[in-house]
Amino acid sequence: MKRMLLLMSLLARFVVAEVLLGDVDEPLPILDVIAVAGHKVQIPCDIDPPIKDETVIMVFWYKDERDDGPIYIMDARGKQIAQPKLWSDPYVFGERAVMKTDVKLAKLQIDPLESTDSGVYRCRVDFKDSPTKNQKINLTVIVPPKKPIIYAGDSRSLAKMPHLFNEGSEMSLECDVIGGSPPPKVTWHFEGKILDHSYSHEHDITTNKLDILKVTRDLLRARLICEASNTQLIPPVTSEIILDVNLKPLIVNITNKRPHLSALRTYEIECISWGSRPEAVITWWKGAHQVKHMARNFADNPNITRSVLSYVPTIEDDGKFLTCRAENPVVPNSALEDKWLLMVYYVPVVSIKLGSSLKANDINEGDDVYFECDVRANPKAYKLLWFKDNRELHQNTTAGIILPGEQSLVLQNVKRASAGEYSCMAVNVEGKSLGKSVTLEVMYAPICKDGSSTQVVGALKHETISLVCGVQSKPPPTTFHWTFNNSGELMSVPVTRFAQIKPLSLITSNWHGSRLNYTPQNDMDYGTVACWAKNRIGEQRTPCLFQIIVAGKPYPLQNCTALQSTGPYAHRMGHEDFKATDSRDADWLIVRCSEGFDGGLPLTNYELEVYSEENVYHANTIYLNHTDRSGSSGPVFEVPGLEPGRNYRLHLYAVNAKGRSDPVVLEPVTLKGVAMYTTGHGISDETTDYSLLVACFAGGVTAIFILIIGITLTLYRRNHTSQATKTQAVTTAATTEGAQPYEGKENRSTAPPATTNQAHRDGLKERINAAESLPDDDPDVIPSKAVERRPDIFEPGYTSGKLKSERAKDAFGCLEDLDYPSPASVLHAKDTWVYPNGYAVRNESGLSPIRPSTLPVHRAHDIYTRSLRVQESCI
Template identity: 45%
Template sequence: RPRPNVTWYLDNSVIDESFETRPDGTTVNHLSYPNIGRQHLDARLMCVASNTNLTPPNNKVVVLDVNLKPVAVHIMAKEKFVSADKRYEIECKSSGSRPEAAISWWKGTRMLKRVTKNFSETGNQSLSVISYTPTVDDDGKYLTCKAENPLIPDSAIEDKWRLVVHYTPIVKLQMGSSLNPDDIKEGDDIYFDCHIQSNPKPYKLAWYHNGNELHHNVTAGIILSDHSLALQGVSRNLAGDYTCMAANTEGRGTSNHVTLRVRYAPICATDREELLGALKHETLQLKCEVDASPAAESFHWTFNSSGEQTELPSRLHSSETGLSRLNYTPTSDLDYGTISCWGRNAIGVQKSPCIFQVVAAGRPFALQNCSVSNQSADSLHIECIEGFDGGLPQMFLLELVEVPVLRLVRNLSLQHPPVQFFIDNLEPGSSYRIILFAANAKGRSEPVIIDDITFKGVAKYTGVSNVMNVPLSPVLAALTLTVAVLFAVVCIVLATIYRRHATKNTSKKLKTAKSAQLTSTPDCQLDSGVHHQTHDPNGIQTPLVEGGAGGVLGRRGSPTMGSEPPDGDETDPDVIPNQYERRPPKTTLPTPLFRSPSARLIHRNGGEHLLHEEERHCDGSSLASLTGLNTEVHHYSFKPSKQISYATLGRANNSSVTSTLSPLSQQPSTATLPLPSLSSMSVTGVGAVGSLLSSPASQSLVTSTLNEYRFRPEVVTTSNRIQESCI
């Protein structure tokens, strides 16, 4: 008392103060609050009763728990495309529902049952994960994630994802609809259609015949267009299985096989003639096998000998599908020849027959394509291809011969092909020759010889080595190699310096010797020597000079020995004098005087040829003193030098002379001038002098003789070696 006031508060705000007092003394305040929303969740609704300020009010509190619809649903990570037959984990998240929303997955109008997980993250948020494997049929369909509060009718919301499914091309091949696959003959035109279902579009389309790719070739009648293949004028070679293949980024798709059957007349199964050997009265069974579509129905056989073709009776052969056999027995020489077989089917008669050459039996043909393979240290393997057996059973022989002693090491034989021999336990380090034959009752074939089969031997150590095996480090090896290279370089440099120094010394010595010879007297231009006679193969007798004791060999052709003409002029400036190097002489005879013929001979009384003066040594002693030292009688023929020849032939030189020495102990050689006056003027002994010719007839004879021998080579003997440089 007094009666209380009843008031409604919402979060400390008065929302209703109206109340009524009932007869029984109670006070009632009915609250009706419209539009409870998401903002009222967990709000405090309080009813307060108070009657005086002297006592505290009484109250009751109600906390609002509001059921809420889901406000959002999303499929996470929507891909631009997915690949068929590949597994994906897809998430869908919902929020705003209280209690948490129930999430379901739909593909088109069909609900998906394979949900991996549903769970609530925080309060009014839900998450669902589905394991999904798209198929080719899913391309273009929608994948839907639906969220719904089961306590609130019509509270479902959804999110959709349009699927773009990529997949390997699906290819189907069929022959042109206007064609009859069972009635295609050679020469017909056909085409194929390739139907492709693909996402993404294919970037390649290929055609295959029996597994081999076809290419556009108008000449061969193969035409490739967008999705079709045309074959113009088909032949039996184009029969077989056809496929088409399309490729995109997902992979390659191959179509079904379509078999093309081309009908054609019979042809031989083998494109070569058969050679058969037979004895007289020996029966041969000839097998004629043909390839045809449809199969050959009948056959006939013909025989051709010396250009006349006859039909063989049908009783001699039997036929079956695609095959005919003929029993043929030659009885005379006229029964050997060519037998032909012809087949026939629904398309026509065979154009080119199958040919069999029947010949008299003989020796087999030689083996072919023999080769050595798998050669090891002591074994090898030989393979050959057998040839024609000669009409008789043949066997195969191998002979292994050791060379160069030609000792037969092995003798092997085979009774039947294939021709394969294996030889082992051969001696290392030996060389062999292989001889291969085929043989039958008529004899052996021509041999096949394989030479130069060598087995390298392996080094054998019979003693025990006392040298320790010390491992060689890479650093030590590199150091050793470096020292070796440096040593080689130093040796090369020293050798080069030595050779240059030796060349300079040799040049200086040659110049000194040359100047000494040029300053010597005319009578002593050459060192002491003994003339020896050598015989040129052309019949020319050439005097050679050896040096005396302690002497230096003279150089023939040098400026001090007839390289200048008698008048001192150089008749041929283009001729470079040669230097001759001679080894030390073996004799120690005194040195006779050597003069040019023009210095030794003088012109006297127009026709006589006398000695100019007594020949002497460089020391003044007479040549007659040499008789006691050398009892051998020497004969000398003077070989005219090139300079004297030029001087004689090139100008009118009345003082030029040519001397000829005739032998006393030998017959005159072809180099001796055949003049009667010369034979009487011959001089014997060491250093003999020829006669002087002054008559015109003698001069012409001398000129012809010089022309004959002016360019003949000089003979080099074993007793007097000459090293000559020709420039």
């Protein structure tokens, strides 16, 4: 019976099983489960029994209805469900799968999940008594992508950390993601915002390329993230890049600009720049040229750069830009500039020039001349001054000086005196400046040097004198010509008989001259020699005249003054107004005089004779050589050994080869309170009248004597022409020496013995008497015993047997280039002469002669000789 019941029970189950198996072919609802590979997944399976007290005995898992049977089995037969027997297909799950039944809903847990685990699973649950239950689950396995890879630039080089970019440049980043099922989304993120969400998928690689056209300062140290995600079950896969940006300078500024600068002063100019990374390099530029070696750069902090320029502006910098340039050397086109337009104040720059229509070497007397002063100044000059030879010029219409405008000078009707150095001066707030002068040269016809027109020259007969005709002209003279006038005739000197001379280096280049050697032979040879010069401007209007007269004794000294002294050197030490504190100590006299006319012969010495009131004879004679005189205009005597309280009389003379002049008398001279004695003061009227009477009488006698001698010589030469060629040369030496001056203080302090002075005077008289006793047809010549050869000379003497025209031709037969002559003597002409060019001159008589200081006349010798042989060769 029991067996029967058991068999029926099995049959019933089989029938139910068959019914249930028949239901398997019917569609079952599918539950979708999504999981990520590499993670665990739990596939649910409902194993709850349909009725109470029912138990689960078996659970089978199938995949994709494979024919090879279940892949996982849980067997709870004869056991409790909490401790079932588990089996897993080693080729499918292995140990990765486990059945969880201790939860409300049983689950098949797979850990880790693989991509091959994806598929449709069926869970079959067998109960002890109840029918089998089937469930379908569709497991989708998501394969996450790999970590993104970031490339920089088109070269697809791996981006560095951090990666460096330049501000303002383009930036290109590419993010590549390999794998992922389904393919992932690849996006770029910055500060939580999506920068770019465009991507492309090709060959299992998903790519997103990020292009930034201009890198800005905001991207400094920015974190750019590339995300790859194909499910929300897990966080997206990311990679990031940190950007490092080289920044341009933000600001550059010259901090201490000034309204203006002064030229040639030193200024410290500061420039600051900030915002650059790395620090900026600051350079200075003046115009288009960089200023180097004068700037010092300082880095106060990594973001600020400061530069200080030691700057000395010049005139040329006015109107230029001084530029401070800040530049990041690693960032192209990153330079910033601050420009400062310079205004440079400077002292005026002055230049002067002749008017554009004028030629500097073609300005003649009477022309109008104008100058232009070019002034460049900042600020503008407020004053302009004109100068001639460093003396300021002012508007003077009468003098022909006109200042028509601020920068012009007009000279009307210029004269020789208008020549000189002209300059202009401009003044502004920076100072004053005198421009380089311009020389104005005025061309003019020749004139006599220093304006002198007449020189009177004393000459002995047969004495050769060298007449120098000095003229001033511009340009230099081209020709000279000479003429000779006397009361009888006018003769022109041949051009070949005189020579043009060069000026001395100490004389200005405007001085030019011609020289003529002249030798008077007789009375008719004394007259006027005229010199004319000519240049391209014209001929000299007024000639230079030389009045040749017979030489005689010198004129008296002039303006003699006696000054008492305590010693001989007080005057030499420069004490002009010294006086003795005690009259008893004043035993010296200092006597000074001015020279008069030298009589046409060089002065040889001076004499001072001292007479006391107790003795009619002179007590002392002092001789002073002409070349040793202390003063430039006359002698200075030192008279020692005078006794205070005694009266003295002083006689002063000038001496030449013809003898002594008339004396100048100083009396009375007493060494006591009085310190000064002057000619014309302290002398009685009777003495003055007496001296004047004596001088007039002596002059008259001398004139009559010269006239008689001249007439006698003329008659003698006419009657004895044949004797001139037969007479042998007779020469006698004429001495011009006087007593030598005493030398040294000892000689000055003691008077020479009277016998010595008297012997000297007697010897001199004997020599003069011997000379006068010689038979000579020319008593004005002091004979010489020494025979010497005379130079070639111009001797306009009259020779018997020749016409006047022939004598004029022969008169200039000898010419010699001598050295520059010494100063000559000047007297006044007597007659009125009319020259070929119409020039007429009349010299007034009665003028007292003075010693000349103009053109020189040279004497060939100090010893005057008479040589008939030489005369014959020159006539």
